[in-house]
Amino acid sequence: MIAESGLIFLWLAAMMALLQSLFGISVLNNRLENLFSGAVKITAIIQAALALAAFAMLLWLFMRVDLSVMLVAENDHWAKPMLYRLAASWGNHEGSMLLWVTILSFCGALLALFSGKSDQKLLSLALGSQAFLALGFFAFLLFVSNPFTRLNPPASEGLGLNPLLQDPGLAFHPPTLYLGYVGLSVAFSFAVAALLTGKADRDFAKSMRVWVLGAWVFLTIGITAGSYWAYYELGWGGFWFWDPVENAALMPWLAATALFHSVSVLAKRDALRVWTLVLAVTAFSMSMIGTFLVRSGILVSVHAFAVDPWRGSFILGLLGLYIGGALALFALKIGKIHQGNHFVLPSREAGLVLNNLFLGVILAIVLIGTLYPLLAELISGEKLSVGAPYFNLIITPLALLLCVLMPLGALLRWKQDNWMTLKWPIQISAYFFIIIEYALYLKGKWATAPMASLAFGVAVAVAVLCIWPLFLQKKKLWRIRLNVWGMVLAHLGIAVTLCGIASTELFSKELLTALKPGQQANMGSWRVHFDRVMPDMGSDWTAIVSDIRVERWGHSFTLHPALRHFTNPVTDTSETALKTTEAGQLYLVLGQQADDGRWQIRGWWKPLVTFIWGGGFLTAFGGILILLDRLWEHLQKRRRKSRPDERQRLFL
Amino acid sequence: MQAKHQRLILGIIALVAVIAAGFLALIAFKKQAAYFYTPTDAVKAHLPLNRNIRLGGMVERGSLTREKDGVTIHFLVTDNYQKIPVAYRGIVPDLFREGSGVVADGHFEPSGSFMAETILAKHDERYMPPMTQQQAAATQTTLQEK
Numbered sequence: 196m197i198a199e200s201g202l203i204f205l206w207l208a209a210m211m212a213l214l215q216s217l218f219g220i221s222v223l224n225n226r227l228e229n230l231f232s233g234a235v236k237i238t239a240i241i242q243a244a245l246a247l248a249a250f251a252m253l254l255w256l257f258m259r260v261d262l263s264v265m266l267v268a269e270n271d272h273w274a275k276p277m278l279y280r281l282a283a284s285w286g287n288h289e290g291s292m293l294l295w296v297t298i299l300s301f302c303g304a305l306l307a308l309f310s311g312k313s314d315q316k317l318l319s320l321a322l323g324s325q326a327f328l329a330l331g332f333f334a335f336l337l338f339v340s341n342p343f344t345r346l347n348p349p350a351s352e353g354l355g356l357n358p359l360l361q362d363p364g365l366a367f368h369p370p371t372l373y374l375g376y377v378g379l380s381v382a383f384s385f386a387v388a389a390l391l392t393g394k395a396d397r398d399f400a401k402s403m404r405v406w407v408l409g410a411w412v413f414l415t416i417g418i419t420a421g422s423y424w425a426y427y428e429l430g431w432g433g434f435w436f437w438d439p440v441e442n443a444a445l446m447p448w449l450a451a452t453a454l455f456h457s458v459s460v461l462a463k464r465d466a467l468r469v470w471t472l473v474l475a476v477t478a479f480s481m482s483m484i485g486t487f488l489v490r491s492g493i494l495v496s497v498h499a500f501a502v503d504p505w506r507g508s509f510i511l512g513l514l515g516l517y518i519g520g521a522l523a524l525f526a527l528k529i530g531k532i533h534q535g536n537h538f539v540l541p542s543r544e545a546g547l548v549l550n551n552l553f554l555g556v557i558l559a560i561v562l563i564g565t566l567y568p569l570l571a572e573l574i575s576g577e578k579l580s581v582g583a584p585y586f587n588l589i590i591t592p593l594a595l596l597l598c599v600l601m602p603l604g605a606l607l608r609w610k611q612d613n614w615m616t617l618k619w620p621i622q623i624s625a626y627f628f629i630i631i632e633y634a635l636y637l638k639g640k641w642a643t644a645p646m647a648s649l650a651f652g653v654a655v656a657v658a659v660l661c662i663w664p665l666f667l668q669k670k671k672l673w674r675i676r677l678n679v680w681g682m683v684l685a686h687l688g689i690a691v692t693l694c695g696i697a698s699t700e701l702f703s704k705e706l707l708t709a710l711k712p713g714q715q716a717n718m719g720s721w722r723v724h725f726d727r728v729m730p731d732m733g734s735d736w737t738a739i740v741s742d743i744r745v746e747r748w749g750h751s752f753t754l755h756p757a758l759r760h761f762t763n764p765v766t767d768t769s770e771t772a773l774k775t776t777e778a779g780q781l782y783l784v785l786g787q788q789a790d791d792g793r794w795q796i797r798g799w800w801k802p803l804v805t806f807i808w809g810g811g812f813l814t815a816f817g818g819i820l821i822l823l824d825r826l827w828e829h830l831q832k833r834r835r836k837s838r839p840d841e842r843q844r845l846f847l
Numbered sequence: 848m849q850a851k852h853q854r855l856i857l858g859i860i861a862l863v864a865v866i867a868a869g870f871l872a873l874i875a876f877k878k879q880a881a882y883f884y885t886p887t888d889a890v891k892a893h894l895p896l897n898r899n900i901r902l903g904g905m906v907e908r909g910s911l912t913r914e915k916d917g918v919t920i921h922f923l924v925t926d927n928y929q930k931i932p933v934a935y936r937g938i939v940p941d942l943f944r945e946g947s948g949v950v951a952d953g954h955f956e957p958s959g960s961f962m963a964e965t966i967l968a969k970h971d972e973r974y975m976p977p978m979t980q981q982q983a984a985a986t987q988t989t990l991q992e993k
Binding site: 430431469470534537538548552555556557559560563564567568577578579580581582584585588589707708709710766767768769784786787789790791793795797 | 952
């Protein structure tokens with residue numbers, strides 16, 4: 196009965212979404228406004244509760260391993276630990292789509308509950324748009340992708356979750372990323388509402404800003420964590436492969452980054468109204484395209500679409516409806532949006548516009564590179580892959596330029612500034628740049644890896660520029676407002692990531708060899724001793740675990756890379772061994788055993804590689820600080836408002 | 848600068864920037880896109896030696912050999928019509944084995960063998976490169992007709 200209740204909840208939630216979008220749109224009629232602006236909030240909350248209930252039913256089914264439900268039978272297994280049984284519920288197509296739409300409803304409910312001071316009409320319309328989005332995805336689940344389909348007769352044993360996905364970090368990767376993806380839906384809905392009312396002003400920007408920032412923080416964490424997972428789980432030593440699945444997450448991030456900056460300009464200076472609306476629509480469109488790419492099966496091949504043509508076509512239809520609809524609305528209503536303030540050249544606004552342009556160009560290049568192979572295959576039947584060589588060739592120089600521009604905008608004042616503001620910071624950071632480049636030149640790195648050498652210098656110079664705004668404040672460090680700290684740390688995080696990437700490119704040492712137990716090899720200045728291999732086993736796997744001792748300059752570590760054999764489903768995985776030191780990371784992979792008894796061993800010494808993800812998390816932390824600053828400000832305002840009453844009460 | 852004009856100018860700059868991005872992308876495509884070939888296509892196409900391509904097919908059963916260094920392997924990629932010898936130095940992915948699907952990124956050597964820089968085996972054990980799947984189905988139907 197759990198599956199049936201889940202399905203019923205899903206249907207009810209869909210009906211609520213239908214009601215909610217009708218209520219929402221009726222607010223456009225002035226007479227109905229007062230009548231329905233309350234109702235639309237209530238339906239939003241009920242809809243979210245129903246969607247959560249449906250998702251809870253799915254979780255319950257996966258926890259109980261109810262093999263009479265097809266999805267559970269295909270993805271779950273008794274032998275799995277509880278965490279992975281839960282993770283299996285969203286590690287598949289239907290379950291993840293249910294999670295997606297549940298988060299969408301949940302965002303709607305949060306919006307209804309916590310946006311008390313927003314303009315009521317704007318809020319009702321945004322909630323209506325949010326429900327209209329949810330309605331499409333509910334329909335998708337109910338008609339072509341039902342997670343609660345029964346299996347008759349029930350399976351005798353579940354197929355289990357792909358062992359590659361059995362990792363505590365990865366268990367929470369999809370929900371984190373989805374919170375980011377779907378959080379952007381609120382920005383989209385606000386943009387639609389603003390287009391309908393014709394009011395895209397500072398208050399609108401303030402209502403939207405928190406959502407964009409929240410979604411952006413989740414996206415940043417999700418991408419960073421995903422990159423680290425790919426790094427240690429795939430055993431290739433790389434952290435970013437320009438795989439379409441990765442691009443699917445990167446594109447919304449780029450758009451959200453641009454959107455957050457432009458919405459800040461709108462909130463602060465009432466400029467860039469239309470631009471912000473375009474970006475809000477773009478950002479969530481990128482989320483939907485990302486979902487489509489990952490979830491339609493189109494990436495394996497355009498022909499994989501044919502396995503279940505309804506699903507792919509349905510999502511594609513939804514994409515067309517929502518993106519096309521928003522763009523059509525945009526074309527119709529754009530004339531009604533009044534021009535905001537304009538700005539002059541040396542100002543923070545101008546810097547942010549420039550940053551937006553670069554982000555837009557990078558986004559366009561990633562989008563073209565990701566979609567072109569699909570289009571080419573559809574149109575001419577030609578198969579091609581666009582991978583790292585393409586992206587590295589054009590994105591690297593653009594990203595470096597963007598990194599240089601990033602801290603400069605932050606140094607300029609709003610409204611109007613003087614170019615001389617930039618003189619000192621640029622001069623000082625240029626010294627750092629020159630010293631580092633000269634050192635790299637002496638080491639001969641300029642000849643072997645010119646781009647990485649350039650990037651290393653840029654990273655350090657940019658880091659200096661990033662922390663400069665702290666000195667401009669002319670305050671003690673702990674007196675500086677949280678949002679300044681947030682901005683500085685978020686920017687610094689980018690520089691730190693760049694530094695990590697460049698350092699890994701420049702200074703990594705690699706080992707690829709085959710050894711018998713007892714033999715040794717060299718990896719840069721490290722000495723690698725292959726001591727022995729031992730059998731091991733876990734709840735649903737058996738393994739061969741190696742002892743590999745690595746030493747340098749009197750430091751010695753023993754690492755245990757392993758080969759695991761899973762039984763459900765039958766899969767072999769290699770378990771990478773990592774050792775993090777203050778200077779970098781050791782990375783060892785155990786390969787197959789050859790007939791002569793030697794084992795393949797692959798290893799890397801990667802200096803400062805942890806900076807790559809450390810920077811990502813620092814950037815996300817910066818975003819969190821800005822959110823905290825908003826919260827603090829909000830609470831302060833409340834206190835100021837309530838204080839007079841308290842005084843009165845005291846006097847009484 | 849008048850307010851109205853600024854919006855227009857911004858719009859134009861944005862448009863130009865995105866078009867420039869498109870051009871950059873196309874130029875890079877010409878240089879860097881790796882086209883996908885099955886062994887049959889690759890034999891037909893007479894590819895230039897330094898062109899990067901993706902070769903997809905099945906690892907022929909019994910064709911996997913290992914060099915003395917222990918880390919260089921040789922195997923045949925087949926689509927049931929043509930076979931192409933492939934060499935690869937490194938640790939192969941977990942799902943790589945004889946008789947299962949493989950995609951190799953790399954280029955042809957003067958000797959006619961394919962030098963792979965990366966080897967991909969799909970995460971799904973049921974995965975088969977799409978073209979091979981179609982051709983395998985075609986072969987099967989012809990066999991049945993006989």
